[in-house]
Amino acid sequence: MSNASLGRSLLAAAIPNYVVPAVMSGTSAFVLGDARLLSASYSTIAVPSAIAGVLVTLLLFERTPPKTNAQALRFGLAIALGALTIAAFVAGALVLSGLAPSTLLGDACPSAFIGAAMTVRAWSRRAGARGAWIDASARLPLLSVSTMAVFTTGCVGTAPPFGDRTAIGLPARPVEGASPTTFRAYDTVVGICSEWANLASTRSASSRRQAATAGALSTVAGGLAFASGAVTGALAGHASGDGDKDKATDIGLVGGLVTMGFGVVATISGIYTTTRASKIREADAAGAAIERAMSRHTLTALADAPTTRDAALAREAVAMLIECTATARAFEPELLDVSRLSPHEARIAAIVRDTPSGDPALPRRLEEALFSKGEER
Numbered sequence: 001m002s003n004a005s006l007g008r009s010l011l012a013a014a015i016p017n018y019v020v021p022a023v024m025s026g027t028s029a030f031v032l033g034d035a036r037l038l039s040a041s042y043s044t045i046a047v048p049s050a051i052a053g054v055l056v057t058l059l060l061f062e063r064t065p066p067k068t069n070a071q072a073l074r075f076g077l078a079i080a081l082g083a084l085t086i087a088a089f090v091a092g093a094l095v096l097s098g099l100a101p102s103t104l105l106g107d108a109c110p111s112a113f114i115g116a117a118m119t120v121r122a123w124s125r126r127a128g129a130r131g132a133w134i135d136a137s138a139r140l141p142l143l144s145v146s147t148m149a150v151f152t153t154g155c156v157g158t159a160p161p162f163g164d165r166t167a168i169g170l171p172a173r174p175v176e177g178a179s180p181t182t183f184r185a186y187d188t189v190v191g192i193c194s195e196w197a198n199l200a201s202t203r204s205a206s207s208r209r210q211a212a213t214a215g216a217l218s219t220v221a222g223g224l225a226f227a228s229g230a231v232t233g234a235l236a237g238h239a240s241g242d243g244d245k246d247k248a249t250d251i252g253l254v255g256g257l258v259t260m261g262f263g264v265v266a267t268i269s270g271i272y273t274t275t276r277a278s279k280i281r282e283a284d285a286a287g288a289a290i291e292r293a294m295s296r297h298t299l300t301a302l303a304d305a306p307t308t309r310d311a312a313l314a315r316e317a318v319a320m321l322i323e324c325t326a327t328a329r330a331f332e333p334e335l336l337d338v339s340r341l342s343p344h345e346a347r348i349a350a351i352v353r354d355t356p357s358g359d360p361a362l363p364r365r366l367e368e369a370l371f372s373k374g375e376e377r
Contacts, residue, residue, distance in 0.1 A: 049115030177306030
């Protein structure tokens with residue numbers, strides 16, 4: 001066939017596949033008064049449908065349509081599912097990289113699926129295989145929604161937004177029985193320990209994002225493996241039906257290798273997701289242990305009578321810092337970062353960080369550094 005014929009086929013696929021979803025979603029947006037849907041109707045909804053139509057036209061160009069309704073249904077669903085999975089892969093990559101909002105998934109994927117199905121339907125009608133699409137039309141939305149639900153579950157995961165965790169410390173004003181010097185020293189220790197807890201929380205959030213990315217990749221790779229297997233089976237069956245056994249064998253071999261490759265990627269990503277989940281639990285446990293230590297030492301200090309509270313506050317400050325530092329070091333030594341602390345806090349933190357655990361001289365060194373005359377935070 002000529003290039004002009006290919007061009008006409010591409011236009012015949014792209015134009016209706018763009019116009020139909022744009023008009024349908026645009027009309028719905030107008031009736032509902034949804035400005036976001038109206039904007040998406042001619043962009044993230046219509047464009048993926050048109051692109052899917054063009055790609056499917058290139059794939060099917062000069063191929064003979066199936067001669068039976070059953071073949072048309074299987075072939076059409078396989079091709080449409082492949083278009084959906086490719087759209088999910090591209091949209092998911094854009095969302096995870098921060099280049100597009102999460103709504104792109106819900107817009108592009110069903111649109112690409114329907115656009116591919118419309119193109120295969122028009123292609124199959126040349127052989128009179130029309131009745132199968134009456135049955136298929138009821139299955140397309142259900143299959144589209146279920147596939148999207150699986151993908152978005154892997155993509156979004158359980159990664160909540162993260163920020164600073166507020167550890168329990170002393171009130172903003174000095175308490176009864178505590179001298180200003182002791183209060184400032186205790187407040188310095190609370191600031192250092194809070195930073196350890198915040199860093200553990202940040203590591204947990206980072207692992208959550210990595211787990212979500214790996215989960216999305218695993219889901220997409222698994223979907224691509226399934227889609228490539230379905231498309232390969234449809235193409236090989238078609239070639240075999242035409243009597244070309246060698247071509248069917250070649251298609252089956254290549255498709256099998258591609259499916260195995262995607263399966264390996266999905267497996268590796270799944271293992272990485274499990275590893276990240278373990279890191280999340282460890283970081284959360286470290287942060288919670290630091291906060292529990294801070295709460296316990298604070299309550300112990302405040303439980304003393306006002307006449308002895310100053311000494312109790314000084315004692316608990318040293319004990320809190322030693323315990324929280326040991327907890328952070330046991331989880332991950334890199335948590336003991338002093339770059340985000342004030343100069344005075346960094347100096348105190350460096351003492352306990354660089355002193356071996358169990359050194360009997362550590363409490364005395366901390367007391368001297370925390371409660372020295374004229375020391376300001």
